[in-house]
Amino acid sequence: MAENHEAGAPGRWTPPAGWPAMSRADVRAALTAPGMPFEMETVAIDGRPTRTWKNAPPSLRAVIETSRAHGNATCVFYEDERVSxxxxxxxxxxxxxxxxxxxxxxxxxxxxxxxxxxxxxxxxxxxxxxxxxxxxxxxxxxxxxxxxxxxxxxxxxxxxxxxxxxxxxxxxxxxxxxxxxxxxxxxxxxxxxxxxxxxxxxxxxxxxxxxxxxxxxxxxxxxxxxxxxxxxxxxxxxxSLGTHRNICTNVLSSTYNLASAPLRRGEMPPEPSPKVILLVIPLFHVTACSAAMVGYFVSGHAMVFMHHWDAGEALALIGREGVNLTGGVPTIAWQLLDHPDRAKHDLSSLELVSYGGAPAAPDLVRRIDTGLGAAPGSGWGMTETMATVTGHVAEDYLNRPDSCGPPVAVADLKIMDADGTRELPVGEVGELYAFGPMVAKAYWNRPEESAATFIDGWVRTGDLARLDEEGFCYIVDRAKDMVIRGGENIYSSEVENVLYEHPAVTDAAVIGLPHKQLGEEPAAVVHLAEGMAASEAELQAWVAERLAHFKVPVRVVFTDALLPRNANGKILKKALVRFFQTAMR
Structure with a gap:
């Protein structure tokens, strides 16, 4: 059952003795057995047999009606407002x-x-x-x-x-x-x-x-x-047009990932109990609405809202309200870790910092564990999958910090070649496809784009990824973000992760710059941690020591602000190209 990848290597997490106590296959079998909360059943969705959670709420109406049972328990904290x-x-x-x-x-x-x-x-x-x-x-x-x-x-x-x-x-x-x-x-x-x-x-x-x-x-x-x-x-x-089943699937998908971790360490999952959750990502995004809020109404968790994100205020809220869980996107975790006032606040209530929406550097996973004393968690999904498709927390994430986890039990993944006609074997990089009850129906009033994206129940994600022998998924890049230098593929996330390992770097993105002979060359935009310094040559040498020469950014420019992102936490690389061009004038 040796599942640790290069355990004990420099900078890597070393698993405790006896971990994992159960294989992923055994965990899945135990959690989804007949009569268990995560029992599955096969239903026809648009004529296609699809595994679903047997105990998922049938509709959002059922979710809000179920929430009545929580009575006077706090539902939302917002500034001085408390609402049951x-x-x-x-x-x-x-x-x-x-x-x-x-x-x-x-x-x-x-x-x-x-x-x-x-x-x-x-x-x-x-x-x-x-x-x-x-x-x-x-x-x-x-x-x-x-x-x-x-x-x-x-x-x-x-x-x-x-x-x-x-x-x-x-x-x-x-x-x-x-x-x-x-x-x-x-x-x-x-x-x-x-x-x-x-x-x-x-x-x-x-x-x-x-x-x-x-x-x-x-x-x-x-x-x-x-x-x-x-x-x-x-x-x-x-x-993206979603159904009640699509969004209600996440009620159990998110808790399935949480229930897996104790079994992996040889413990029984604890009885569910209400938590206090600092929910700072916008509810207009599926990560907050589908993967978080809807399930919280079933579980009776208390949600803490903020008028706008501020890491210092968030640290104070964690201490004052006894927050157990927060996150959303990796940037939030970085800012909590790097805030100069972190040590002034009592963060002992914090149990889990989880995120999705954007890839995270492996170093962030380790720092959440050691710097915040919380379990790290990650998952992958997209608007077209109503959020959660994969996920893992705690030891599994520490063991594979560059993975977004395996698919939940009701989801399937496959890796396809560039033209979508051939499934690739384990370990090869290609386009990620996903299937399951969380996959949306179509794009609203976009029949041609729907036909190109939703194929026989599978969604073409546009992400380049690979799967390992146990089904763990590794997102290596967005297809359109990959830099091709003289015919060599450069996955921007690979270079970004190396930059994140530098102690002075707190935000980084790699983009492609046009080159007459090579087509493109990699370049980086970097934000440094407060009070830290690094030069272009230093960061280029840092990457050169760790990656092939053709992957080293030919230019590095620095920005005083964090990099621009959309609501999903993804860096707006088109804006960075314009920024880079301006900075180099």
Missing amino acids: YDAVFRATAALAHHLRDLGIGKGDRVALALRNLPEWPVAFFAITALGAICVPLNAWWTADELAFALADSGSRALICDGERWARVVGVRGALPDLEACIVSRIDTAPDGAERLEDLIGATDQWQTLPDRNLPQADLLPEDDATIFYTSGTTGKPKG
């Missing part, structure tokens, strides 16, 4: 009845453009409990970007906060489908819109709302539930 699960359900029911009165019903699109506020889950569940399709919009978008998604989705209603309303109001005249707008966190109802607080009250009044059921709606697992827009790193974002 009972209060959230009362507000959800009140808003759902109002939406029904507006004529919103099954299949109608309702957009949601809010910061991470207590009313975000209220609006989300009110919409989806009716059978309407929730369209979460990127709260960072400009007026034109918001208008594009509202028009593209054909949303009949919009629920937003005052900041987003200020952007939308100027373009509303160009949105004939948009019949109703509800605005929160605004002093008075604006012309042409209702004020959310006039409908359900402020958060401290939700507990006094009538205790009533949701409006009647008949929902099936395969009914449409959400349209999440892709990150849009290139071109216009596409709306």
Whole structure:
């Protein structure tokens, strides 16, 4: 059962004696056995036999109704606001009845453009409990970007906060489908819109709302539930149409990964208990909404929201609120570790720091373990898979810090060649394909792009990856981010990981620069940790000692700010090309 890869090598984690106590195959068999919480069943989805979690909630309506059982337990902390699960359900029911009165019903699109506020889950569940399709919009978008998604989705209603309303109001005249707008966190109802607080009250009044059921709606697992827009790193974002089954699959996928770790060390998984979770990534993204929030409503966890991300404030919140879990994207973990005030705060409650959405340097995995005293966790997914497809935590992640884990039991992965006609053997790099009940139906109103991406139930991810003999997945690059220098493939993540190992580097990205003879050459943009220094020549020599010469960046430029990212945590490499060109003038 020797599964450690180069255990004891310099800088690598050394497993304790007897680990792993169970193989991954035995863990899967134990967790998915008949009668167990992770039992599976095969159902036909679009005519294709698909393994599913037998005990997953059938719909988002079922999720919010289940949450009533948590009663007065805290659901959301936001600044000085504390809202219980009972209060959230009362507000959800009140808003759902109002939406029904507006004529919103099954299949109608309702957009949601809010910061991470207590009313975000209220609006989300009110919409989806009716059978309407929730369209979460990127709260960072400009007026034109918001208008594009509202028009593209054909949303009949919009629920937003005052900041987003200020952007939308100027373009509303160009949105004939948009019949109703509800605005929160605004002093008075604006012309042409209702004020959310006039409908359900402020958060401290939700507990006094009538205790009533949701409006009647008949929902099936395969009914449409959400349209999440892709990150849009290139071109216009596409709306990924997801079903209730897609999103509810994550309720068990995330906990499956957590339950695997104790068995691997020879222990029984502990009984589930409510946790306090600092949720700092935007809820308009699948990582926060699908892989986190929806499952938390089933488990009864308390969520701590922040007005905006600040590592110093986050450290204080962890100590003050007894936060057990945080993360989201690797940048958050780096900033917590590198903050000069980290030692001033009590972080003893922290049990797990997990993330997805963007690759993490192996050194970060070790530093979470030693620097924060928490288990590291990672997973891989995308908007088109409603988040979680793979994942691992604790020892498995420490043992394979460059992997995003194996697929959950209901998912399958395969590696295909460039034209998608031949599956590649174990260990070879090709395009990653994923299959399972979490794979979205299609792109909204994009039949040609849907046909090119969703193939016989599999989704072409655009990620270059390899699988090892035990099924652990290693994302080596985005296909479009790979640098090809004179015919040699350079995976940017490989060079970035080496740069991250330098003690002065806290953020790094490798891009391709045009070259007349070679086609491209690698170049790097680097952000240094506060109080640290490094030169271009020093970093080039650092990489040259660890990688082949052709992979060494021909230029390294430094930026005072962290690198630009989208809401998913992925670095915006097009913006970096422009930055690099400006910096080199």
